[in-house]
Amino acid sequence: MAITHDFSTFKLRVNVKTSVENAFQAWATSAGQRSWFLGKTIFTDPEGRVRGDNEIAQVGDGHAMYLPFKPDEPVVKGKVLKTNGKDLFSFSFANDIPVTITIYKEHDETIVELIESNLPTDEGSVAKQFVSDSKGWVFYLTNLKSTLEGGLDLRNTNEAIKNVITH
Amino acid sequence: MLVRPLPKTFNPDNEITPPVYVDHFLFSETLKMPYQCPEHPSGIGLLVSEKGSCNYYVNGIKNQIDQNNVFFVNRGSQLAIKTTAFGVTPTMLFFNSQLPDLVQHSLIYSDEVLLENFDNLPYDFSYLERVHVDAGLRDRIISLIELGSSCSSFADIQADAAVRAIFEDLLKANREAYKFSQNIQAVKASTRLEIFRRVSLARNWMEENFNTPITLEDIAAVASMNSQHFLRMFKQVYCITPHQYLIDLKLRKAKHLLESTKLTINDICLAVGFESIFSFSILYKKRFGRPPSQLRKGEPS
Numbered sequence: 041m042a043i044t045h046d047f048s049t050f051k052l053r054v055n056v057k058t059s060v061e062n063a064f065q066a067w068a069t070s071a072g073q074r075s076w077f078l079g080k081t082i083f084t085d086p087e088g089r090v091r092g093d094n095e096i097a098q099v100g101d102g103h104a105m106y107l108p109f110k111p112d113e114p115v116v117k118g119k120v121l122k123t124n125g126k127d128l129f130s131f132s133f134a135n136d137i138p139v140t141i142t143i144y145k146e147h148d149e150t151i152v153e154l155i156e157s158n159l160p161t162d163e164g165s166v167a168k169q170f171v172s173d174s175k176g177w178v179f180y181l182t183n184l185k186s187t188l189e190g191g192l193d194l195r196n197t198n199e200a201i202k203n204v205i206t207h
Numbered sequence: 208m209l210v211r212p213l214p215k216t217f218n219p220d221n222e223i224t225p226p227v228y229v230d231h232f233l234f235s236e237t238l239k240m241p242y243q244c245p246e247h248p249s250g251i252g253l254l255v256s257e258k259g260s261c262n263y264y265v266n267g268i269k270n271q272i273d274q275n276n277v278f279f280v281n282r283g284s285q286l287a288i289k290t291t292a293f294g295v296t297p298t299m300l301f302f303n304s305q306l307p308d309l310v311q312h313s314l315i316y317s318d319e320v321l322l323e324n325f326d327n328l329p330y331d332f333s334y335l336e337r338v339h340v341d342a343g344l345r346d347r348i349i350s351l352i353e354l355g356s357s358c359s360s361f362a363d364i365q366a367d368a369a370v371r372a373i374f375e376d377l378l379k380a381n382r383e384a385y386k387f388s389q390n391i392q393a394v395k396a397s398t399r400l401e402i403f404r405r406v407s408l409a410r411n412w413m414e415e416n417f418n419t420p421i422t423l424e425d426i427a428a429v430a431s432m433n434s435q436h437f438l439r440m441f442k443q444v445y446c447i448t449p450h451q452y453l454i455d456l457k458l459r460k461a462k463h464l465l466e467s468t469k470l471t472i473n474d475i476c477l478a479v480g481f482e483s484i485f486s487f488s489i490l491y492k493k494r495f496g497r498p499p500s501q502l503r504k505g506e507p508s
Contacts (some may be wrong), residue, residue, distance in 0.1 A: 078361075107365060115368040134364040164209065164230055168363050171384075176361035203357045 210355035249286035258296030
């Protein structure tokens, strides 16, 4: 059976034993993202003011995401594209590719659903964007689940160790 | 960024126009047999050597690149590679064809101004085309080889950010060079850039040979100019004579040695190429405001 795959988008889901509100704050605030994602994220309002740690990012805000151990240069800069303040948060990621997070209940657990779309589909880009990005998100969604459920933060904290999926 | 072994040709489509890179390409391979790539139009790139020294020919001129320097090749320049030594690792980073103009644009107009001002593209980067004596830059390019094959989460995004930062830092570090390149009073831009390229080549040569007895004729020969023409051009570009530049270079190297080593003042004086400790001390005091003996208390100056 020939399987054709749409490499222009991918969807990942993770079930988390937490409230929709907690899961939303993990994406939409600087403090929330810092607890599980990359190194740190800074949100700035359209006037350039840095939002407070627990302030919810709004549509039109800029974001700068920094890698662990590299606090000086952001690795990704982009914008908050869409949010409803409770269960939807969309932002531009590397190469301005939109990432949309939707949070909802399913069988008494909270599902965090991530869709990365508008990916280029030429041969070189598939390996780079589709494979690399989805691989990266799988680790970080796992870490989101772990930290929100009160478990370990799985990120590598030893700067001397490189070339590991935990950064 | 894509990491690839050395290709047989850089532009499989044709050998007339520069290749269009839709991503950053890092070509690197440790040679087990001689590698030669015939002359072809190049994309914008940085040519280094991970191991040994490599011979890159740009517009017919041989550039021997080792562990301490990097060659910037401009788009459209004729590039040929002839490296025959066993175990050498030629490494070439070619930027996504759109990146240099985007970075230059963002440095001029800031990130907030979008593409409406892109009428003037492409920018001219020929003032960068020369050897850059910068071991740190070379190391950053070499570190991309590991990052390119890393299993780290979002390693590709890290690599892209690192490549962009390399180009951005190169432009920032050469703002002065860009300004200097505009100082040359030649009518045609191409003539101005060629003179600047030759003068800066000679300046790099001075940086590498400052501690040997060199003459104006020696330096002018590196720039392929007669000595009086070179003297005028060097002064136009850097606003000082080559002699003044060389003295300042020796004094800066001496200051570095005084601060970072336990060598005696006499040894340092000889190491940077001064013959008389007396004139060295006078010039040092004039340049830095205090004699070298103040950093070496107890030593006679």
